[in-house]
Amino acid sequence: MSAQPDGAELLALAERVVALAAGDEQVEAVVVRDLGTEIKVYEGEIESLSSAQSQGIGIRVIKGGRQGFAYAGTLDVDVAAETLAEARDNAGFGTVDEFAGLAEPDGVAPAELPLWSDALASFPAARKVALALELERAVRGADPRISGIESAEYVDSMSEAAIVTTTGIRAYSRDTGCYVSTYAMAEQDGEVQTGFGFSVGRDPAELDVDRAATDAAERATRMLGATKPRSERLTVVLDPWVTAQFLGILAFTLNGESVLKGRSLFADRLGEEVASPLVTLVDDPTDIRAFTATEIDGEGLATRRNVLIDGGRLERFVHNAYTARRAGTVSTGSAVRGFKSTPGVGCMATSLVPGSQGQAELVRLAGEGVLVQEVAGLHSGVNPVSGDFSTGAEGLRIRGGELAEPVREFTIASTLQKMLRDVVAVGDDLQWLPMPAAGVSVVITDVTVSGA
Amino acid sequence: MIDESVISRVLGAALRTGGDFAEIFAEDKRSSSALLDDGKVEELTSGRDRGAGIRVVVGETTGFAHTADLSEAGLTAAAEAAAAAARSGGGGVRTVAFERRDVPPAYRVETYPADVPKARKVELLTRADEAARAAGSAVTQVSASYGDSRRRILVANSDGLLTGDDVVRTLFTVSVVATGDTGMQTGRESVGHTVGWELFDLYDVEELARTAARRALTKLDARPAPSGEMPVVIASGGGGVLFHEACGHGLEADLVGKGASVFKGRVGEQVAAKGVTIVDDGTMAREWGNYAIDDEGHPAQRNVLIEDGVLTDYMWDLLRARKEGRASSGNGRRQSYQHLPMVRMTNTYLLAGDDDPDDIIASTDRGVYVKHLGGGQVNTATGDFVFGMTEAYLIENGEITDPIREGNLIGNGPEVLTRIDALGNDFAMGPPGTCGKDGQGVPVGDGVPTLRVSSLTVGGTAA
Numbered sequence: 045m046s047a048q049p050d051g052a053e054l055l056a057l058a059e060r061v062v063a064l065a066a067g068d069e070q071v072e073a074v075v076v077r078d079l080g081t082e083i084k085v086y087e088g089e090i091e092s093l094s095s096a097q098s099q100g101i102g103i104r105v106i107k108g109g110r111q112g113f114a115y116a117g118t119l120d121v122d123v124a125a126e127t128l129a130e131a132r133d134n135a136g137f138g139t140v141d142e143f144a145g146l147a148e149p150d151g152v153a154p155a156e157l158p159l160w161s162d163a164l165a166s167f168p169a170a171r172k173v174a175l176a177l178e179l180e181r182a183v184r185g186a187d188p189r190i191s192g193i194e195s196a197e198y199v200d201s202m203s204e205a206a207i208v209t210t211t212g213i214r215a216y217s218r219d220t221g222c223y224v225s226t227y228a229m230a231e232q233d234g235e236v237q238t239g240f241g242f243s244v245g246r247d248p249a250e251l252d253v254d255r256a257a258t259d260a261a262e263r264a265t266r267m268l269g270a271t272k273p274r275s276e277r278l279t280v281v282l283d284p285w286v287t288a289q290f291l292g293i294l295a296f297t298l299n300g301e302s303v304l305k306g307r308s309l310f311a312d313r314l315g316e317e318v319a320s321p322l323v324t325l326v327d328d329p330t331d332i333r334a335f336t337a338t339e340i341d342g343e344g345l346a347t348r349r350n351v352l353i354d355g356g357r358l359e360r361f362v363h364n365a366y367t368a369r370r371a372g373t374v375s376t377g378s379a380v381r382g383f384k385s386t387p388g389v390g391c392m393a394t395s396l397v398p399g400s401q402g403q404a405e406l407v408r409l410a411g412e413g414v415l416v417q418e419v420a421g422l423h424s425g426v427n428p429v430s431g432d433f434s435t436g437a438e439g440l441r442i443r444g445g446e447l448a449e450p451v452r453e454f455t456i457a458s459t460l461q462k463m464l465r466d467v468v469a470v471g472d473d474l475q476w477l478p479m480p481a482a483g484v485s486v487v488i489t490d491v492t493v494s495g496a
Numbered sequence: 497m498i499d500e501s502v503i504s505r506v507l508g509a510a511l512r513t514g515g516d517f518a519e520i521f522a523e524d525k526r527s528s529s530a531l532l533d534d535g536k537v538e539e540l541t542s543g544r545d546r547g548a549g550i551r552v553v554v555g556e557t558t559g560f561a562h563t564a565d566l567s568e569a570g571l572t573a574a575a576e577a578a579a580a581a582a583r584s585g586g587g588g589v590r591t592v593a594f595e596r597r598d599v600p601p602a603y604r605v606e607t608y609p610a611d612v613p614k615a616r617k618v619e620l621l622t623r624a625d626e627a628a629r630a631a632g633s634a635v636t637q638v639s640a641s642y643g644d645s646r647r648r649i650l651v652a653n654s655d656g657l658l659t660g661d662d663v664v665r666t667l668f669t670v671s672v673v674a675t676g677d678t679g680m681q682t683g684r685e686s687v688g689h690t691v692g693w694e695l696f697d698l699y700d701v702e703e704l705a706r707t708a709a710r711r712a713l714t715k716l717d718a719r720p721a722p723s724g725e726m727p728v729v730i731a732s733g734g735g736g737v738l739f740h741e742a743c744g745h746g747l748e749a750d751l752v753g754k755g756a757s758v759f760k761g762r763v764g765e766q767v768a769a770k771g772v773t774i775v776d777d778g779t780m781a782r783e784w785g786n787y788a789i790d791d792e793g794h795p796a797q798r799n800v801l802i803e804d805g806v807l808t809d810y811m812w813d814l815l816r817a818r819k820e821g822r823a824s825s826g827n828g829r830r831q832s833y834q835h836l837p838m839v840r841m842t843n844t845y846l847l848a849g850d851d852d853p854d855d856i857i858a859s860t861d862r863g864v865y866v867k868h869l870g871g872g873q874v875n876t877a878t879g880d881f882v883f884g885m886t887e888a889y890l891i892e893n894g895e896i897t898d899p900i901r902e903g904n905l906i907g908n909g910p911e912v913l914t915r916i917d918a919l920g921n922d923f924a925m926g927p928p929g930t931c932g933k934d935g936q937g938v939p940v941g942d943g944v945p946t947l948r949v950s951s952l953t954v955g956g957t958a959a
Contacts, residue, residue: 086556086754093581094560098834114542118564123544134540137614141536169581194756194877195934229756229877236758238877272953275724305534306637307673309680384543424871424884427902429673429680434721434904434955436873436882453880455904455955457723494723494906494955 051216054206062208069107070146072209076383080201085176102383103131110138115384147343147365148211154339154346155330159219161247172198182257183228187265191231207344215344230264239263244335244478270450273495279413280491284475284483286416291481295391296428300367309431318358319464324397325353334393336480342381350376364389395482399470403485408445415440431460454495497522502568503652507592510575515554519653522548523833527645532621549833550574552582562834594658602788603781605664607693609644620701624670627702631709637673651793659793666695670708676716683711688928689782714899721903721956727863728952733924734868736942740844741872741881742909748839749816751876758879767807768913774802778842784928785842785941792828799825813839831936845943849919853946856918858894865889865896879909903956920946
């Protein structure tokens with residue numbers, strides 16, 4: 045990638061656009077460039093190798109309390125000028141909103157995080173291919189019951205973004221990331237089960253191929269012989285991977301936009317006890333362990349550590365500049381966006397503060413229940429507005445405090461409100477994942493399991 | 497979009513170091529959208545995405561690169577990158593003579609949305625907002641969105657194919673939140689077709705808004721969904737996603753080829769109840785998953801996947817079909833020029849039967865009537881699927897009774913297909929959908945008549 049460490053090229057383009065602003069308008073230009081490689085292997089051969097460079101510019105114009113937006117997937121200067129004209133034209137059609145406006149510098153200096161790896165930037169393609177092939181070999185060799193591989197891949201990206209505004213913001217950040225991931229199939233007596241495994245890092249040296257392979261093989265083989273459990277109310281132990289997916293949904297209910305627009309079940313509950321005292325929920329994009337860590341938010345403000353729930357008490361919602369102004373508070377540096385859209389609000393790196401017990405101890409504590417290792421259909425089965433949820437699940441039955449037979453084709457259902465209160469233990473196995481949340485094992489009582 | 501002689505030279509560059517196949521996929525997509533939320537038209541958005549993806553195939557390996565630079569130099573650089581990625585020895589120079597294949601557009605647009613004044617798009621949103629709010633005092637939030645896109649593509653490959661397509665899509669969605677004693681409930685309605693502004697001659701946005709509001713208001717009185725196995729009746733047009741998930745994905749040749757499908761090696765076998773016929777049809781003019789050619793240049797087709805319960809064929813893209821020595825079925829699709837194509841569905845539907853829909857409900861003693869399904873997900877290797885019910889009612893003593901709150905349905909594709917024991921005579925297509933696979937989203941449609949699955953697991957909270 046031709047990226048200079050200081051982002052001079054992208055900043056220059058953004059500045060040229062912002063310089064074209066008329067006196068009575070605010071203009072924001074976001075310029076993004078991403079270079080990535082994706083290698084898929086199958087049966088010892090490269091199935092595909094894609095090298096992708098994408099870039100684009102997004103321009104926001106605010107004039108007379110109205111906002112307009114346009115984007116283009118190119119860094120061409122002439123196209124940028126046309127895009128500004130289009131955004132300006134679009135601004136004529138919005139509703140006048142007294143809170144409309146860009147972010148303004150707030151004096152918080154961005155954390156200086158080691159998010160860029162020169163080692164990744166110069167890592168040869170042949171070695172990326174070797175990693176993917178090694179992953180596939182390791183999965184096949186992990187267990188004699190592994191019958192095939194649905195996918196085995198190596199993926200990396202090097203991204204940079206510049207944001208410049210007429211309000212005085214001038215920000216740039218860049219980061220690298222890579223992962224290996226695989227879906228394995230295990231077969232026994234004609235029955236097939238699947239399991240996935242992955243490992244993420246900022247540079248390839250951080251990837252643990254063996255761990256990805258053994259996780260995939262174990263998840264697939266331990267589901268062999270799974271049956272449908274009977275319907276009952278049970279204690280569940282959520283695997284870190286599953287907890288992280290739930291945190292993603294919970295985060296939606298704690299964002300300033302959902303709250304202001306009457307779509308959050310926690311809207312009027314700031315300062316109240318909403319969860320078990322064991323629950324402390326933090327969103328911290330400056331935690332470099334997070335795959336999604338970043339120094340600046342989608343409007344160019346510094347990111348910061350935000351405590352959302354502290355010992356069960358609802359402490360804070362996250363805001364961007366607009367929702368903060370409307371709510372009479374300040375931005376928490378939580379604007380999220382791509383160059384193809386205006387900034388939304390969202391958590392970027394959410395995690396529960398871990399407890400002190402491992403998953404095996406949590407299973408003992410649960411006594412009778414289910415360890416949920418995978419959920420399916422969470423996106424369609426959860427209503428983040430009402431809090432109702434029902435999701436497909438698979439995992440292992442827990443009997444007498446020990447892991448027992450595998451179970452599948454059942455759902456677990458409750459409400460987010462009730463589930464937060466029913467947390468009886470949080471594990472010590474914090475795990476950062478290729479998503480904006482970390483996982484940790486959690487024990488929740490009184491969940492409806494629907495099976496046979 | 498690109499001059500024919502440039503295409504020829506770029507394909508030559510792609511194959512200069514050897515290779516069995518090379519392809520240029522160029523795309524120019526313009527889109528616009530408008531969103532009204534919380535009583536305010538938040539903004540209008542315009543976007544332009546233009547570029548080309550080039551792939552080079554050597555043996556079993558595909559190299560791929562894409563570029564936003566459509567100049568000859570930009571394309572040649574991408575071609576060389578793709579060739580290097582496919583990494584072959586070989587040598588020699590190949591020239592390609594094209595056979596231009598002009599495929600008539602699947603639908604002739606009456607009014608291009610780009611020609612419609614922006615103020616008229618905004619007006620649709622305000623009308624929907626007012627109609628939804630007027631539907632009941634319990635309506636507390638309304639959001640309405642309008643979107644259109646025009647996607648022009650060009651496909652040229654080293655087999656001499658040169659063709660293109662021009663598809664316009666227009667979409668309108670209303671979401672409503674209603675608040676009552678039991679908390680907040682949501683309702684949604686959306687329409688989308690591969691048509692232009694004439695979409696709004698076919699649909700009245702106020703009517704769509706009232707439908708969304710009614711869904712939210714109805715659920716304020718809803719009971720928790722039951723849990724456990726029971727008969728499930730799916731309403732006409734409301735549950736095609738079940739078959740998209742339950743069997744469609746498992747019939748995609750790329751997954752079948754890797755052994756990651758429960759349907760592998762089962763062509764010719766009875767895999768569904770008698771009377772069940774499932775079709776994937778990219779030729780349905782105006783439907784959301786419709787196109788003239790797929791993203792590899794193959795004309796869209798109507799493909800019968802399961803006929804009277806017997807598995808007849810899988811869906812194919814170019815590379816998988818080539819490997820098997822057969823023709824593509826027109827199912828090679830990609831999200832954009834930045835993506836490799838893979839096997840994808842178009843409009844997937846279950847043909848109608850002879851049963852009277854009222855009789856199907858009357859003959860169901862106790863179960864669930866699903867008027868509308870949300871999104872779903874399937875594990876193709878095991879066939880296990882799950883999807884959400886967005887509007888559903890209890891069936892008690894052969895009658896539709898109380899509305900129930902969100903719950904999931906969970907089951908196994910092959911099992912569900914064999915448990916269809918009633919098929920109505922009232923086929924309808926459902927709302928527009930986006931199918932996600934391997935990180936790529938493409939527009940798809942689905943449809944079903946009223947039908948009954950004799951036993952399916954409903955995952956609610958009530959015992």
